[in-house]
Amino acid sequence: xxxxxxxxxxxxxxxxxxxxxxxxxxxxxxxxxxxxxxxxxxxxxxxxxxxxxxxxxxxxxxxxxxxxxxxxxxxxxxxxxxxxxxxxxxxxxxxxxxxxxxxxxxxxxxxxxxxxxxxxxxxxxxxxxxxxxxxxxxxxxxxxxxxxxxxxxxxxxxxxxxxxxxxxxxxxxxxxxxxxxxxxxxxxxxxxxxxxxxxxxxxxxxxxxxxxxxxxxxxxxxxxxxxxxxxxxxxxxxxxxxxxxxxxxxxxxxxxxxxxxxxxxxxxxxxxxxxxxxxxxxxxxxxxx
Amino acid sequence: xxxxxxxxxxxxxxxxxxxxxxxxxxxxxxxxxxxxxxxxxxxxxxxxxxxxxxxxxxxxxxxxxxxxxxxxxxxxxxxxxxxxxxxxxxxxxxxxxxxxxxxxxxxxxxxxxxxxxxxxxxxxxxxxxxxxxxxxxxxxxxxxxxxxxxxxxxxxxxxxxxxxxxxxxxxxxxxxxxxxxxxxxxxxxxxxxxxxxxxxxxxxxxxxxxxxxxxxxxxxxxxxxxxxxxxxxxxxxxxxxxxxxxxxxxxxxxxxxxxxxxxxxxxxxxxxxxxxxxxxxxxxxxxxxxxxxxxxxxxxxxxxxxxxxxxxxxxxxxxxxxxxxxxxxxxxxxxxxxxxxxxxxx
Numbered sequence: 221x222x223x224x225x226x227x228x229x230x231x232x233x234x235x236x237x238x239x240x241x242x243x244x245x246x247x248x249x250x251x252x253x254x255x256x257x258x259x260x261x262x263x264x265x266x267x268x269x270x271x272x273x274x275x276x277x278x279x280x281x282x283x284x285x286x287x288x289x290x291x292x293x294x295x296x297x298x299x300x301x302x303x304x305x306x307x308x309x310x311x312x313x314x315x316x317x318x319x320x321x322x323x324x325x326x327x328x329x330x331x332x333x334x335x336x337x338x339x340x341x342x343x344x345x346x347x348x349x350x351x352x353x354x355x356x357x358x359x360x361x362x363x364x365x366x367x368x369x370x371x372x373x374x375x376x377x378x379x380x381x382x383x384x385x386x387x388x389x390x391x392x393x394x395x396x397x398x399x400x401x402x403x404x405x406x407x408x409x410x411x412x413x414x415x416x417x418x419x420x421x422x423x424x425x426x427x428x429x430x431x432x433x434x435x436x437x438x439x440x441x442x443x444x445x446x447x448x449x450x451x452x453x454x455x456x457x458x459x460x461x462x463x464x465x466x467x468x469x470x471x472x473x474x475x476x477x478x479x480x481x482x483x484x485x486x487x488x489x490x491x492x493x494x495x496x497x498x499x500x501x502x503x504x505x506x507x508x509x
Numbered sequence: 510x511x512x513x514x515x516x517x518x519x520x521x522x523x524x525x526x527x528x529x530x531x532x533x534x535x536x537x538x539x540x541x542x543x544x545x546x547x548x549x550x551x552x553x554x555x556x557x558x559x560x561x562x563x564x565x566x567x568x569x570x571x572x573x574x575x576x577x578x579x580x581x582x583x584x585x586x587x588x589x590x591x592x593x594x595x596x597x598x599x600x601x602x603x604x605x606x607x608x609x610x611x612x613x614x615x616x617x618x619x620x621x622x623x624x625x626x627x628x629x630x631x632x633x634x635x636x637x638x639x640x641x642x643x644x645x646x647x648x649x650x651x652x653x654x655x656x657x658x659x660x661x662x663x664x665x666x667x668x669x670x671x672x673x674x675x676x677x678x679x680x681x682x683x684x685x686x687x688x689x690x691x692x693x694x695x696x697x698x699x700x701x702x703x704x705x706x707x708x709x710x711x712x713x714x715x716x717x718x719x720x721x722x723x724x725x726x727x728x729x730x731x732x733x734x735x736x737x738x739x740x741x742x743x744x745x746x747x748x749x750x751x752x753x754x755x756x757x758x759x760x761x762x763x764x765x766x767x768x769x770x771x772x773x774x775x776x777x778x779x780x781x782x783x784x785x786x787x788x789x790x791x792x793x794x795x796x797x798x799x800x801x802x803x804x805x806x807x808x809x810x811x812x813x814x815x816x817x818x819x820x821x822x823x824x825x826x827x828x829x830x831x832x833x834x835x836x837x838x839x840x841x842x843x844x845x846x847x848x849x850x851x852x853x854x855x
Binding site for chain 2: 257305308309312313314315316317318319320322323324325326327328329330331333334438442446449450453482484485487488491492494495498499502
């Protein structure tokens with residue numbers, strides 16, 4: 221393996237890893253708040269990508285220009301999901317919780333297939349497409365670079381929001397002890413809604429960024445969704461810094477596995493990592509429990 | 510009240526007999542139920558002679574295959590509460606084992622099915638032993654991972670037909686070859702009906718044996734069950750092995766019925782999802798729930814296919830996803846819980 225190839229693979233891995241981290245932080249935030257795994261998280265991402273696609277296709281809006289709209293739309297979708305479904309199963313047995321979001325996953329995936337057919341769609345000629353930068357001997361596609369930068373910035377913003385602001389502390393307090401937080405005058409209902417809005421908003425940003433270079437189809441959420449579970453498990457369910465580290469690691473594993481044992485088997489390697497992690501270190505790398 | 514507690518809402522307190530008090534209180538109703546059951550069984554036996562059109566028999570066979578998978582899923586998912594989203598691995602192993610043996614070595618599918626079952630049981634132990642330490646969603650996602658890994662491996666294995674799949678050899682029709690050509694599907698109908706009956710009788714027996722109480726105790730209160738001296742991992746594994754057995758049987762039957770298998774129809778995650786959706790919709794942790802769920806799903810699938818054309822519009826799954834959400838949120842006992850609720854009031 222030459223040095224150039226190594227550097228090239230390393231860079232691609234880190235770039236996609238940043239995007240994984242952003243998708244994962246949304247999932248981990250929701251889990252940290254209420255211990256519910258949103259099985260439809262990947263499908264939310266798919267919806268965001270379609271939102272970008274249709275705004276580009278119908279109104280000629282570039283995915284990067286329409287990014288704020290996509291994000292708002294996804295935040296609304298998250299909040300509505302909480303109000304209509306999640307709120308009612310907060311105290312239900314785990315089986316009901318699994319099946320509720322699982323049903324949502326099947327519903328959204330088949331909704332996309334019903335409305336927009338299973339065809340692969342691609343956004344051509346966005347603001348950033350068809351540009352490649354050359355740093356030394358490493359080529360970097362501008363769409364990938366912009367997506368990674370956008371993901372890192374959003375991730376930093378989420379970290380700041382949760383760890384440093386009053387609202388974030390109120391959210392963490394609710395996560396810690398719902399009743400005690402309520403006694404301190406924190407509206408837990410509002411906090412949960414916010415967690416879903418922010419968690420889904422992350423996916424909105426990620427979907428808009430990905431849509432500049434990734435194919436869009438109803439099952440795109442499946443691959444990302446499962447990868448996200450791996451990232452969240454590796455980083456530790458509920459850990460925000462963990463999601464960041466694990467996102468990059470999974471990104472690197474994926475590209476190196478693709479390089480060494482072939483692109484068609486790289487997904488299997490990523491999944492094997494999930495199994496290894498949950499069996500050997502269930503709390504993940506930076507998990508709290 | 511006991512029945513109300515089945516399903517997602519959690520089973521009855523272990524040790525408390527199920528259903529019996531109602532039957533004892535109303536012997537007439539119990540006898541009526543038994544007569545209705547006998548009539549239903551006679552109807553099922555006579556079905557292929559009453560409805561001779563290939564389409565009608567095909568629908569019945571589809572319902573039975575899917576019901577078999579859902580009943581099998583229900584043993585681990587419904588009774589012990591371990592949600593497996595990777596049961597497709599057993600279906601795939603069942604289908605591929607008998608097919609490869611049949612095609613390359615002319616081994617009768619019946620023998621191939623037994624080998625497939627044995628391999629599935631081994632796989633269930635290999636997967637279950639480490640993974641049953643995980644709880645709730647960790648286990649569910651782990652089983653997704655196992656399923657996807659097997660899918661990826663088969664897609665990349667030339668001997669197993671890779672992504673293209675395997676066409677089964679067309680041999681003279683006979684019971685030993687488990688192949689029946691022509692439009693009359695009566696033989697297939699009886700084979701799958703027998704498989705389904707075997708699975709349901711097993712579940713019926715489990716429900717009434719000590720095993721059933723162990724299973725429900727594990728679902729309801731694992732720590733309590735452990736404190737009572739129940740070896741949790743052993744019983745979870747046993748449930749998983751049973752589940753694997755019946756799913757593998759369904760796999761072999763599917764291969765012999767369709768005479769073509771590929772990774773997308775046998776090891777894909779949607780196969781796992783379908784099994785689980787049928788059981789959840791019908792009512793998990795009940796004998797008839799998965800069968801009702803399968804009948805409803807196949808009816809929805811086939812009628813949307815007829816109305817909208819088989820263009821892969823996924824309307825059936827659209828309706829299904831919605832129903833499962835609604836069931837999880839509003840009626841955790843599934844359709845069967847709803848029926849029982851109406852029956853009690855009426």
